[in-house]
Amino acid sequence: MDIRSQISMVFHLDKCIGCHTCSIACKNLWTDRKGAEYMWWNNVETKPGTGYPTKWEDQEIYKGGWEINGKSVSLKGAGKLRGLKNIFHNPYLPVLDDYYEPWTYKYEDLFTAPEGDDQPTARAVSLVTGEPIDVKAGPNWDDDLGGSIDYARQDVNLKGLSAAEQEVMFQLERMTFFYLPRICNHCLNPACVASCPSGAIYKRGEDGIVLINQQVCRGWRMCVTACPYKKTYYNWHTGKSEKCILCYPRLESGQPPACMHQCVGRIRYLGVLLYDADRIEEVAATPNDLDLVDRQLEIYLDPFDPQVIEAARKNGIADSTIESAQKSPVYKFVKEWKIALPLHPEFRTIPNLFYVPALMPGMASVQDGIYEESNTQFLWGGIDNNRVPIKYLANLFSAGNTEKIVDVLKRLMAVRWHRRQTTVGDVAQEIVDKAMGEINLNGDTADAIFRLTSLATFDERFVIPPAHREESIEMLENTADVKGNTGFGFKERPKRGW
Amino acid sequence: MIISTQPLKATVFIAIFCFISLGLNAQNGERIFKNSCIACHTVGGGKRVGPDLIGITTKRNEAWLTKWIRSSQSLIQSGDSIAIAVFEANNKVPMPDQNLSDAEIKEVVDYIKVNSTTAAVPGAATLATSAPQVPIKSSDIASAEEILLGQHIFEGDTRLTNGGVACISCHNVASNRIIPGGLLAKDLTTVHTRMGGDAGLTGILNAPPFPAMAEAYKNRPLTENEIYAVVSFLNIVEKESATQSATATSPLLKYGFISFAVWIVIIFIVWRHRKKYAVNKRIYERQLKTS
Incomplete structure (x- = not known):
């Protein structure tokens, strides 16, 4: 056992209102620099939709992620030989048009335009070329099913759904969508790290955050191809690649990442998971896609198990980190309650961002052209009557394993029945008992799920392990020695001296 | 007195x-x-x-x-x-x-x-x-092997005993026997007559009077056999040049174009499934534009 700690996350999709506050928080903090305007380390997509960059999930286009190679896995589009073949011309890279051309407006024209018959307008100007452009797309151009024919119907996750099933998804009265906020998954088996020819990308030992060393990066962009989530971006101005850093400077000072802190719907949870690094290869090389979720969950260990604690201590994991792991909301969602699933586990990167899928029971239907409020004898339609096909959710969150999705939705539904019964009391007891019994959920657990979902405080949602980095530096150096000497932004002594 | x-x-x-x-x-x-x-x-x-x-x-x-x-x-x-x-x-x-x-x-x-x-x-x-003390063997009677040796020395296929550079590095002869050589120094197609026949060439190769050549072969002199072979080769080249087109074009260029075309075809076949356009191309093309 090689126990390590990993900062991981849960996004509760039922709570996401698609306001993009997270994206803006991240943009303002990290990516409003030249060359980074087009990057959205955090973005929110509408599903069904093609996302950002367009069709990022289609690895036949972008060649990201891993594929099984014998008893192990190898990169689909990068790696030694494939990387070398494409190192000077990599056709599988997303181009700017696959993201979008960032733009601003010539606001000063509003004030400086000469007097005329028409009101002055602020023209759109490209942030890349500086020339006026026709805005063609944005990072959330298909928001709220905008341009469904071009985007929603092109969704990669519709594969495996019959034409009839797809058609039903886009019927007027049944049409539905949900939001999918995405950041870097800080994977256990990161394809970007494996693909980097310069060795610039690394996974931090203490918390598993994946970072690109800007001094080592040579801009080969292999990580951009390799990351199946397309969450590494090439900065055309600095010639280096960049990615989500999970706001590690904030984490080190005990604050949650900006996107999570700002989240209006409070959908985001962050905490530590302990995992067994010896099993990464074995889990990533799981032969059957359908087993991937279960195998991945096995890699995360019980932080209360004395053996695990002992092994973790032996590996240098601080007691405070183990304590955080025990309080981790992520552990509860993922391992205890089993209601959060990884996004696209079939990419085999073992992502550490989990999603509680949106529970969208059918509450109305159209029968013979007549709109009916409820098509069931109960308040909500059953899981089978879910507005988003189970298969579609399975394509997103369980590599096609519909059983996993049904299981999660049943749990979510049982909690909902239980709470309805508790607070309103208009549900027949046998319905509640049946829903709870089917998945062996007791009232206390259901209440706990409800509480963490709906009422959780800031400290319950974000259990950040204390960073011991500063403390260890202070043990070795007197940091006051350089106080007043080192300016902001300098890591190394400039030639002219301080 | x-x-x-x-x-x-x-x-x-x-x-x-x-x-x-x-x-x-x-x-x-x-x-x-x-x-x-x-x-x-x-x-x-x-x-x-x-x-x-x-x-x-x-x-x-x-x-x-x-x-x-x-x-x-x-x-x-x-x-x-x-x-x-x-x-x-x-x-x-x-x-x-x-x-x-x-x-x-x-x-x-x-x-x-x-x-x-x-x-x-x-x-x-x-x-x-x-030089005249030893009568120079006429290169007219050189055997085919000796001419071939000269050709190989000229081309660099056979190394010079003392490690001198091959003639082709700097010199060219217009001959179908070998590929075109360097253009740094004089064309040697008609050098045999131009530089005084066997005796002249033997002398030049023995002790090159030209600064660059003298420097190149200062510590790496040619042996007697090598000199004879090269002289014989240059002799035959000159004789043959009368019946060959004077401006022999490089076959390299021809082969270069052919192999370039072959590679292009191979690349198009191997990478035929590559991503050729932006995924959004079709959508963008349909959009209205201001200009």
Whole structure:
């Protein structure tokens, strides 16, 4: 056992209102620099939709992620030989048009335009070329099913759904969508790290955050191809690649990442998971896609198990980190309650961002052209009557394993029945008992799920392990020695001296 | 008497001094001559690439000779009528500039002067010109193997014993036998006639008089066999050149274009499933544009 700690996350999709506050928080903090305007380390997509960059999930286009190679896995589009073949011309890279051309407006024209018959307008100007452009797309151009024919119907996750099933998804009265906020998954088996020819990308030992060393990066962009989530971006101005850093400077000072802190719907949870690094290869090389979720969950260990604690201590994991792991909301969602699933586990990167899928029971239907409020004898339609096909959710969150999705939705539904019964009391007891019994959920657990979902405080949602980095530096150096000497932004002594 | 003997003594003394110094000069001069001149010139050994230098010191004055040796081309360009006449009389083969000091030029001229007198005596061997001592084997009778060896040496397929660079690095011959060579130095297609046949070429290869070539082969001289092979090869090349098109184009270019085309086809086949356009291309093309 090689126990390590990993900062991981849960996004509760039922709570996401698609306001993009997270994206803006991240943009303002990290990516409003030249060359980074087009990057959205955090973005929110509408599903069904093609996302950002367009069709990022289609690895036949972008060649990201891993594929099984014998008893192990190898990169689909990068790696030694494939990387070398494409190192000077990599056709599988997303181009700017696959993201979008960032733009601003010539606001000063509003004030400086000469007097005329028409009101002055602020023209759109490209942030890349500086020339006026026709805005063609944005990072959330298909928001709220905008341009469904071009985007929603092109969704990669519709594969495996019959034409009839797809058609039903886009019927007027049944049409539905949900939001999918995405950041870097800080994977256990990161394809970007494996693909980097310069060795610039690394996974931090203490918390598993994946970072690109800007001094080592040579801009080969292999990580951009390799990351199946397309969450590494090439900065055309600095010639280096960049990615989500999970706001590690904030984490080190005990604050949650900006996107999570700002989240209006409070959908985001962050905490530590302990995992067994010896099993990464074995889990990533799981032969059957359908087993991937279960195998991945096995890699995360019980932080209360004395053996695990002992092994973790032996590996240098601080007691405070183990304590955080025990309080981790992520552990509860993922391992205890089993209601959060990884996004696209079939990419085999073992992502550490989990999603509680949106529970969208059918509450109305159209029968013979007549709109009916409820098509069931109960308040909500059953899981089978879910507005988003189970298969579609399975394509997103369980590599096609519909059983996993049904299981999660049943749990979510049982909690909902239980709470309805508790607070309103208009549900027949046998319905509640049946829903709870089917998945062996007791009232206390259901209440706990409800509480963490709906009422959780800031400290319950974000259990950040204390960073011991500063403390260890202070043990070795007197940091006051350089106080007043080192300016902001300098890591190394400039030639002219301080 | 006193008056008359003094000049006599002086004359004798000066004569002896001159003789000794001349002799010393001649010794040094012999070395320089063998290094720099012998490739093209003899003293009393007949014409090679350049004229026989016997009696040259009486024919031309020393100042002119010094200028000529230093840079014959400059002298010609300055409009010196003798220089132009000499140049034209020798098939317009320019004499390479010699990187010699004034003293050294004087030494070599003195050497020629001394040897001119000895050579002029009937029966005296032209000791200074070592090359003619061994009669040169005619390259006309070279075997096919020897010609092939020469070809391989020229091309660099066979390494030179002492590690000199292959001729093709700098020289070209228009021949179907080999690929075109370098353009850094003279084209050698007709060098056999131009540079005095077997004897001239053997001399040049023995002790190259051209600065760049001399430097290249200074410590890496060709062996006798190698020289013969190369000379034979150059001989046959010149003979064949009469029946071959003078401007043999490079087959490399042709093969280059063919293989380029082949590679393009291979690349298009291997990478036929590559991502060729932005995923959004179709959508963007449909959109309205302001201009």
